[in-house]
Amino acid sequence: MKKFVKSLAVVLVAISTVGCCSEKQCGEVCSKEEAVYEVIMTRRSIRDYKEEPVCREQMAKILEAGIYAPSAINMQPWAVRVVDNKEFIDGVTAIAVASNPKIAEQPGFRNLFRNAPTVAFIACPEESYSGEYDCGLLSQNMMLSAWSMGIGSCCLGSVVPVMNMEEAKPYMERLQLPEGYKLLVGIAFGYPAQDAPAAPERDASKAFYVE
Incomplete structure (x- = not known):
């Protein structure tokens, strides 16, 4: 029982620490999230390349x-x-x-x-x-x-x-x-030889919550 209480205390401290993150930390997390999202949303299939092989x-x-x-x-x-x-x-x-x-x-x-x-x-x-x-x-x-x-x-x-x-x-x-x-x-x-074309529209109706 003592072990359980000690473990629970450690978990609660960890949760409180996460909950009290600084504005700077929150900003860094948001920045990383936005960076990943940006890469996903801007990626295109490229069909015209420079002749130089990838480093x-x-x-x-x-x-x-x-x-x-x-x-x-x-x-x-x-x-x-x-x-x-x-x-x-x-x-x-x-x-x-x-x-x-x-x-x-x-x-x-x-x-x-x-x-x-x-x-x-x-x-x-x-x-x-x-x-x-x-x-x-x-x-x-x-x-x-x-x-x-x-x-x-x-x-x-x-x-x-x-x-x-x-x-x-x-x-x-x-x-x-x-x-x-x-x-x-x-x-x-x-390496792309020219700018990527705009992304075609996606059909958002194909993904939804089921109640």
Whole structure:
């Protein structure tokens, strides 16, 4: 009983301390909340990049933010492979264009990855019941952290069928994915070549309280 009373006292002191935070502390918390909200609300899918690859120090932070995403029972089922090798990107692009020449007719076309100089390939176990959801959380963490550093991104499901083609097998092997893993998505990263377009309206009616 004495232990319980002592523990309760500690909790009450902690609560009172939080409740009596200074104006400065409250301001700092609000500022952080606004910063996170601002990143979420201003992020855009970027489809035009400068040719310069993303700085590897910045990419390391983006990867760190990604792997700190939540996952079912903390299994961390993802496998992430980053490519900033122009030869690799151009090689995969050539395979895609050979199978569908119309791709190269897009204005300003340079590569399959929306002209991005850096690409992250995300994979998960084929048999995982939650791997795809977990990798979705990882991907969003990566894209949001990138945007906070002025780095654009674009989630690309269309690269998966290309990477799964027989002609692309040498490139898939270079990713060194673990046995039994499947490629889910590619994420383009790069420094935006122009300002992002305004965000289209969202349908707020799709999210509501249930009484």
